[in-house]
Amino acid sequence: MIRRIDLRGQVLSRTELLGVLPRPEVGVEQAVDVVTPVIAAVRSRGAAALRDLAERFDGVRPERLRVPVTALDSALADLDPQVRAGLEESIRRVRAVHADQVPGEHTTVLADGAEVRQRWIPVRRVGLYAPGGLAVYPSSVIMNVIAAQEAGVPALAVASPPQKDAGGLPHPTILAACALLGVDEVYAVGGAQAVAMFAYGAAGSEPVDGEVLCEPVDVVTGPGNVYVAAAKRLVRGVVGIDAEAGPTEIAVLADGTADADHVALDLISQAEHDPMAASVLVTPSVELAGAVEAKLADMAGATKHSTRVTTALGGPQSAVVLVDDLDQGLAVVNAYGAEHLEIQTAGAAALAERVTSAGAIFVGAHSPVSLGDYLAGSNHVLPTGGTSRFTSGLGVHAFLRSVQVIEYSREALAEVADRIVAVANDEDLPAHGEAVRGRF
Incomplete structure (x- = not known):
């Protein structure tokens, strides 16, 4: 079923x-x-193209692309209590980990009256994709919303x-998760067309023709198949991507x-995602x-999705x-740069410290990728393809941008003015120097 690659006795470069x-x-x-x-279709035709593409790729033509808030509320009310408990625990753990990731501002004082401050500013608006194929x-x-x-x-x-x-709406559990997190702007749009909608916006006929x-x-941000990844590549530069x-x-x-048994189960657990999923031992x-x-x-x-696996x-x-x-x-694993890397060896923790390329590292026999998918507290949206x-x-x-805030007093600028002028003249940019000298 799975092929072998024998690298024993070979000394290979990266x-x-x-x-x-x-x-x-x-x-x-x-x-x-x-x-x-x-x-291109979404960019030029907006909501009309999104409906056409949903019919083509998802087999349903949504009456409303934006999900009504009542549907979010209903999905949460109807959610299985055990599933809700699992999602709520995941939310608690993921939020705790991500709250600790937020960097603090700091100020570097270089001399009296000379300081550079580092600020972190969130972006204004984000589009978050949740697969559902x-x-x-x-x-x-x-993972997307809490970050x-x-x-x-x-x-x-x-x-x-x-x-x-679901009558042209996203899956009810997707909607329930949005409701649990307080997100009320949700769209029934999938795949590459969702990425295009987020990047360029979409005018449409709901509720009023011509309204955005x-x-x-x-x-x-968000995971997806190879077509979602390709769409991100095409819009990168118009928007940021993860x-x-x-x-x-x-x-x-x-x-x-x-x-x-553990190794085989873990390989199968990822193979059930997609016929193109990669499982490597x-x-x-x-x-x-x-x-x-x-x-x-x-x-x-014997597994449920045996054909896919x-x-x-x-x-x-x-x-x-x-x-x-x-x-x-x-x-080998450093060259491969896996999305998920499990280390199931003697001295696994020490080996993990020597890994230089991986989306996430799972250390030891009791840290399977499935833990990270749901309840480890880590984020499962990870880089693939090396x-x-x-x-x-x-x-x-x-979702953060680093901004440097520079503030010098007159005395602090005077202290370095001659050196600025010297370097500016050496670069043949004398007006740079004059912009400093002119203040004195």
Whole structure:
């Protein structure tokens, strides 16, 4: 079912590793071609295009793209009490972690009357995406909304695909999660078209023809499939984005001490997200590799989404990678830069300190990715496709801008005036120097 890649006895550079490690055949680059006309349609035709695209991609044409507040209230009232308890505990834990992420302002005094102050200012408005295609993610609503709320963003909008079984509204649990978090601007819009709506805004016919349906935002965040990731790439620069969070990935670095059942269950848990999901085991233990492969063969057929799981595990994006030792294994996972990296080895905590590229690191036998998906308190909106080498998972920082405030007295400026003039003249920008000298 899942293929093997044997790297034992090979000394490979990072570039060479990137050439042999598993990746999906359809990447963001190819998806851009599909998504470009979708974004153009939303930008030019607004709400009319959004309804047409919902009918095309989601199989339902929403009567109202903006969800009525009464529907949010009803969804919360009808929510299963056990699900509500789980969401409320997730909200409590995620809020505690993200509240601690908010950076404090500080002032650096360089001399009497010379100071530079660092301020953090939230963006004005954000668009938050919660997937709802093959699976429904109220947990993604929590991750997006709380990070923005704790950053102090004053205006939040959530979009999630319309569901045929829900009369063209997003899934009821998505709506209930929004209600729990106090979000009342919610749209029944999915996929790349939601990203376009947030980036460019959308005029529409509700409630009055020509009235703006959705105002443009400053930042778009949230996970999604490869087409959502491609849409983010296309609108980046018009708006800020968190990351190109495409189909999910898990890499497990494990040695002979790992439990094969645990490893197999964790690989399957990510494979059930999407046929393009990536599940990768990196191990120096041939015995563990064989045991996990056998467990996958048994378990994949018995799980609810067996077709999806089997497709993902058998795809080019998934593999069991054999290495000589854990040092080589670390080189492999650092090159791969997984969205989720589990370390199930002896001395796992020490190995985790040597990881340089991962969206989130799950340490030890009792920290599965599923914990992070719901109740760890961490954020599950994470970079995929190797982008963890230069970007981070979602947090309050995604919604904050750092602004430096410079304040010098006359005396403090006089102290450095000659040096400013000297450097300005050396750069052949004499007017810069005169702007300082002219004050004296």
